[in-house]
Amino acid sequence: MNRIDIFTLEIVQNSLQAIADEMFEAMRKAAMSPVIYEVLDMGTGITDAQGEIASSGAGIPAFVGVLDKAVKQILVHHPLPGEIEEGDVFITNDPHSGGVTHLNDVVLAMPVFAQGRLVAWTANIAHWNDVGGMVPGSLSTDATEIFQEGLRLASVKLISRGQPIRSVLQILRANTRMPDFMEGDMWAGISAVRSGAARIRELTEKYGSDLFLAAMEDFMDLGEKVSLKALQDSPCGQFDMEELQDDGQVFKVSVHINKTQMIIDLRDNPAQCQGPTNLSRDGAVVAAQMAFKSVTAPQGVTNGGTFRPLQVLTTPGTLFDAQVPAAEGFYFENLIRVHDLILRCLASHFPERVPAGNFASVCATIIGGLHPDTGRVFTLVEPEIGGWGGEKGRDGNNAMYSGLHGETYNCPVEVCEARYGLYVERVELNDEPGGHGKYRGGRGLCIDYRVRSDASFLTCGYTRSTIPPWGMNGGSDGTPNYVTVIRTTGEHERYAMASSIVLNAGDLVRIRTGAGGGYGNPAERDPAAVLDDVKNGYLDAATAEAVYGIRV
Template identity: 30%
Template sequence: MTAPDPTTAIDPVTAAVIQGALETIAVEMGHKLMRMSHSSIIRESEDFGAALTDPTGSQLCECRMSTPLQSGPIPGYVRHILKVVAGRGDAIRPGDVIMHNDPYGGASHGPDVAFCVPVFHQDALVGFSVTTAHHLDIGALTPGSCGIVDAVDTYAEGLQFKAIKVYEAGRRVDPVWQILEANLRAPQLVVGDMEAQIMAARIGAARFSELIETWGLAAITAAHDDLIAYSERLMREAIRALPDGEYRAVTHLDGYLDDPDPGRRDLPLVVTLRIAADTLEVDLTGTAPQLPDKPINMPFEGTVDCAIWLTVRSILLDSVTFGHIPQNAGLTRQIRIVAPKGCLANPDFPAPVIARFCPGNQLADTVMKALAQVAPDRVSAGIGNLRVASFSGLKDGRHWVHMEILEGSYGGRQGLDGMDAVDTLYANTRNNPIEDIEMHLPLRVTRYELREDAVAPGRWRGGIGTVREFTFLSDGGFSMEGDGHSHRPWGHDGGADGLTASVTLVPADGAPRALVSKIPYLKAKAGDRLVCLGPCGGGYGDPLARDPEAVLHDLREGLLGPEAAFADYGVAAMPAGLDEAATRAERGRRIVSPPS
C-alpha cells in the first residue's frame, strides 16, 4: 500500500482493532475451507493457507490454523500473478479467479495451488483474498503429489498453472476445468477441494469489502502501515540484542542413499549468520549443488525464504514471551538471504522441486543450529525430520489417493523436554485420525504409538518419534519422500544426538525389506505392511544434570528401562521408585572434579 496521508494517521488502538478484524476474516476463511474440503489433507491435517493482501501482495493477515509453508508464500504468489498477467497485456477484473502453482513463480511446489480473488472498491483494485492448499494429485508421473522422488524436471512433476483465470469476469472458464478433470487421478477429490478454495477466497473477499465499507480504505491502509512498522521495530530490536559476529552451522540431507553416485548422497546444508547491529544476513554458500534430475531442490522463493523467516521469527520473537505479533513484511525487511544460483537452495529452472518438503525443514533446523550459538536458551536441539508417504490404488475403476505426513519430533530445549510425535518447524500440520483413514481408504493402521527405548538423553531429553504401521487391504502402491535415515539429529550442550528413522516393507508372503528414505512408487499387495519408525530429536544439556524424578517418570511411562536410566543418566531406579543413595554415588563417580 502507499504511504498513509498524515491526515489519516491512525492511533495504535484503532490499528489493533482493524488488524483483529482482518485476522478474523482469515480465520473464517480457514474454517470454511476445512468444512467444505473433500480430502483429509485439508480437512484434518490443515495443510492449507488463507490470507488477505494489499494490491501489491503485501500480506495484511493470515489464518492462524494454516501451516507456515502454505500462508508464508502467499505474497509471492500474488506478486508473480501480477507480473504474469501484466506481461500478457491482460488485466485483473472484478469477478476473476486466478489459479497459480508455478514453483519458480512464488509457489512452494506444484501441488500447492493458490486461488486468488481480487477485491475492488470504487472500481479500483485494493487487495486480494487468497487460499492455498496441498492437493492429492496434480497429474505427475506416478500417483499422488508427494513421495515423488524421481523426476527429470519440473514438467515431470505434474500440471503447471501460471496465473490462469478459472473464472473471468464472473464467468466460469470451462476448458480449464475440463483439462483438470481429464488429467488428475482423483478429480472428485482434487476438483472438489479447489472449488472449496474458491468459495473460501470469495468469502474472504466479501468480508474484506465489508470491512472497507465500515472503516474506510484510508484507515485500513494506515493500520497496515502502522503494524508493519511495529513488527519491523520488534524484529530489529531482537536482532540488535544479539552479539554481532559470524556464526556457521552445517547439517546433512540423506540425499539418495541407494545411488552409486556419491554426489547424490549425504548432501551438506550450510548456514552462515552475519549479525551487524539490527540486520541479519543468512548466507547459504557452501550448500550442495542442485540435483538437475532429482526433485529435492528447494525453490528460493516459497520454500527457502519461508523456512528461514519462520525459524528466525519463532526463535527471536517467541509468542510465549512477546505475545501476538502481526505477520507481515515488517518481520523480514531486515533479513537478507544469500543463496548461490545453482545450489539446492536456489536451483535453476527447470530443475525439479516437488520433494522440497524435507530439505526445507532440514534447512530450518540448520538455521536453528546456527542461532544456538547466540541464543542457546531459545532453541531446541536437532529435530527429527518429517516424511510424507503417498498411498494409492484403484477401487471400482476409480483412483484413490491418500497423503500421510509422518511426524517427527523436537529436540530438548532450555527447561523443557522435546515434543514427541509432532510436525516440526515450518510444517505444523495435524495428524490424520486413524478412524478417518480407515473409514475412507482400503488401509488399516495396525500400529500408531511412540517408539520405546528411543530417547536421546539430555538434561532435557529429546522428543520421541512414532511407530506407524499401515496394512494394505487391497492391491495398491506407495511412495515416500523422507530424510533422517543416515544423519542423527544434533544434540546440544552435552545432550546426546537423536535417533534416525527407518522404513520396512513386510510383504504378506515374503521376508521384511529395509527401505531407504526416498522411495519411488512401489506396488503393494493386499496384506503387505509398511512399518515406519519416526526419528527422535536430540538431547539438550548434560544427562547427569537431569532431575532423577524426571528419569523415574520416563521409566514408569515405558520410554526407557532401568538399564538405560542407569547407563544414560546415572540414575538407579525401578518402577517402584528411586535408589537415591545409589544414584548419588553413581553420579558422583562419573563427575570428574576440575583440576585445582
C-alpha cells in the same frame, strides 16, 4: 490524511486476522480431501494490493510465506490496469513461477476492489492429491525434471469477472487421476477467497478505503519495528555452520547479525540435483523467514514488515535456488533442512529460544491404490509427527509436527480406515533408544498400516534417516526417521526416499519417526524423571541403567 486513532487501527488490524481465520474455516469445512479438512495441509492469508502479507490463518507455517510471493508473481504476469478485474480468481502452483513449493500445492488468489481500486488480495494454498505426472500422487523420487511431476500452472486466470473459464476447468480435470477430489478441493478454495473478499469489502465500506489502506501500512510498519527491537537485543556477529546430510552432501550457512539486519547466506551450497529435492529461491527464503521469526520475536505480529530486516543470499543453479527445469516434488525435505541448519547455527547463541535438534522431516507418507470396498482410487497423503529436542529446563515434546507443518493434525484412525483402503493396526510412541540428556528429547511415533488390496503403492520422503537429530550441551543425538515394509513372507525392506513401491494385500507399512536430541549431560537427569520415563514407556529398564545409572 489525518492520523488514525490507535483504537480504530487495532480494530481494522484484528478484523483482518479474523477474516483470514474465517477463510480457513470456510475452506476446511468445504474441502473434499482428508489431507485438507483433517490434516489441515493448507493455509489462508490476506495481502495488501502489492502482495505483502497482512494476515494469515492457521495451518502450515511455511505456507504463510508462500501466498505473498505467489500474489506478487500474479501481478507480474497480469499487470494493472486491464488484466485484473473484480470477481477474478487466479490459480498457480509452479515453483519456478511464484508457486514456491511443488506442483501439488495449489494457490488460489482473488483481487479485492473498493470504489474501483485494488486494495487487497485474499489467497489460500492446499495440497491437491494428484495433479498428473508420472506416478499416482504426482510425487516420484525418480523425477528428473518438473515436467514429470504434473500440470504446471503459472498465474493462470481461473475465474473471470465471477464466471469460471470453462477451458481451464477442462484442462484441470483432464490432468488428474482424481477429478472429483480435485474439483471439490478447488471449489472449497474458491469459496474461501470469495468469502474473505466479501468481508474485506464490508470493512472498507465501514471505514473507507483510505483508512483501510493506512491501517495496513501501519500494521506493516509495526511488524518491522518488532523485528528491529528484537535484533537490538540479539547477539551480533557472524555465525557459520556446515552439516553432513544423509546422502553425503554438506550443506553450509553463514548468518550475519547486526542491530538492524540479519543476513542469511546460503550461496556456498551444492549444485541443483537431477532428482526432485531441489528448492526454489522463494522456498529458501521461506525457510529463512521461519528461522528469523523463531529467534527474533516468535510471539509478535507476522506480516510483510516483519521480514524487512532479513536478507537472504543464494546462488542461482544451486540446490537452494534451482532453475528450470529442476524437479521439486520433494522440495519440503530440503526446505526443512535449510530451516534446521539455520537454527542449529544459531542454537548456542540463542540458548533460551532454540532447543536441541528435532526429527526435522515432513516424513511424507503416500499410500495409494483401489479401495477394496468401493473400487475407487484412493491416495493417503500423511505428513508424520515426531520428537522435538530437549531444551534448557524441560524435556522435548513427544509426537509433534515439524516446524514446517506447525499447526496441523494427523489423520484420525477412523477417517483413515473409512476413506482409504488400509487398516491402522498400531499408533504408539517409538521405543527406540536415543535423545538422552539432562532433559531428554521427545519421542517419535511408530505407526503400522496394513494394506488391504493388491497393486497398491508406497511413496515416502524422509530425511534424518541416517544423520539423527543433534543433541546440545552434552545431550545425545536422537533417533532416525524411516519406513519398513514387512511383507507377508516376513521379509523386511527399509526405505527413506522412494516411490512407487508395490504393495499387496497383507503387507505392513511400519512408520518410525525419530526422537529429538537431548539437552545436557544425561548423568545430571533427575532420577525421578528417569523412573517416570520407564513407567511411561519412553525408556526401557536396560537403557535406564546403561545411560543414566538408574536400576529399575
